Amino acid sequence: MNWRELEAEMIRTRRDLHRYPEAAWTEFRTSSLVAERLERLGYKPRVGAAVIDKESVMGRPSEEEIDQHIRRAVMQGGNEGWIKEMERYTGVVAELDTGKPGPTVALRFDIDCVDVDEDTSPEHRPVRENFASLNPHLMHACGHDAHTSIGLGVAETLMAKEGLLKGGKVRLIFQPGEEGCRGAYAMTHGGVVDGADFFLAMHIGSGVPTGTFGINALGYLATTKFDARFTGVPAHAAGAPHLGRNALLAAASAALGLHSIAPHSGGVMRLNVGVLQAGTGRNVVPADALMKVETRGETQQIADYVYGRAVEVLNGAAAMYGVKVELTKAGQGTTARGDKPLVRQALEAVRALNLFEHVEENVRAGGSEDATWMMRRVQENGGQATYMGLGSDITAPHHNGRFDLDERSMLLGVRAMTAITEALLAAGGEQ
Ligand SMILES: [Zn+2]
Ligand SMILES: [Zn+2]
Secondary structure (H helix, E strand, O other), X not given: OXXXXXXXXXXXXXXXXXXXXXXXXXXXXXXHHHHHHHHHHOOOOEEHHHHOOHHHOOXXXXXXXXXXXXXXXXXXXXXXXXXXXXXXXXXXXXXXXXXXXXXXXXXXXXXXXXXXXXXXXXXXXXXXXXXXXXXXXXXXXOOHHHHHHHHHHHHHHHHHOHHHOOOOEEEEEEEOOOOOOOOHHXXXXXXXXXXXXXXXEEEEOOOOOOOEEEEEEEOOOEEEEEEEEEEOEOOEOOOOHHHOEOHHHHHHHHHHHHOOOOOOOOOOEEEEEEEEEEOOXXXXXXXXXXXXXXXXXXXXXXXXXXXXXXXXHHHHHHHHHOOEEEEEEEEEEXXXXXXXXXXXXXXXXXXXXXOOOEEEEEEEOOOOOOHHHHHHHHHHOOOEEEEEEEOOOEOOOOOOOOOOEOOHHHHHHHHHHHHHHHHHHHHHHOO
């Protein structure tokens, strides 16, 4: 493998994806280009509707918006044939089968961007070097452009080594909609990790510097994202206010009530009302309100507690103002832990590479991550899973308009993931 060439290609890929970021369930350009590249490498990709369970999809835009995004993706250089093949859903899965007996190793890479405006000042490298986002209000501010590029780098490296692999299969999963925990659940229910003996996922950055690699990321919170829609009755604000039912007041009082839910003594708990929109006109009793909420907990039990209380607060506020409230789930993630034997094997494989200054067993992770659904499914089926942290110096926190990463860490990610995969296939083949 010519690592230098691969690295140059990976940087080109990452920068191209960075220019055309796509949010959850609209990754038509990204998915189609991933499929195109995988096919060129000799894989037989399965895409979109073939790799997800439509019933389990959360937080997907309207069909009209999907139409617009398909048109945009084609205009921005997406592969039309593959986009058609996707049947209005995003995501790609491909498998490398050595044809020899051995375990199945599943690797997951997330491909979506964040709803944030990219910084436009020349101090921001993507602006200076001309690869800043061309899609308004969207940006790869979490590093999933690098994850996609790493996934393709792993695909290329493994294919080049195909004859040398001991046995078994490697399944590459390119997942839509990680942001807001929207995609993994539907893919898991689509069966993408069924039959996997090992599962690995990885995040770049997260406050860990370049040169450090962590095998077992701890601290991902179980979460539920949901919309609450309040519906009241409109009325003349001066002529007949008593005939109106005020959805704005119900929502506003619910927002305060939600943020007053008692903390749980058992561990970390979070709640955020992130969006609140209400009303139609100055002299009308507001009859509609939309609220976007997320709840999180260190354990599933704490997460269930805060979500349960939130539902009670919302229903209570609606009752108080005589309005209706309707809840829709927009995303969900759970908690998961790495399996000790897999963590140990991965630790040895990455240390043996001698490429990292620090290889740590445990790293702290923040926020939530929906790969936890895939980890759980694999573990429930008797397999092993872990979530890893790839160090990369970053210029601003994740989800910030000035976020950028150290591109040199991408090749390190490919080397680490490939080494672990090879080690797992080798060990499995000897059983
Ligand atoms: Zn991320
Ligand atoms: Zn993120």
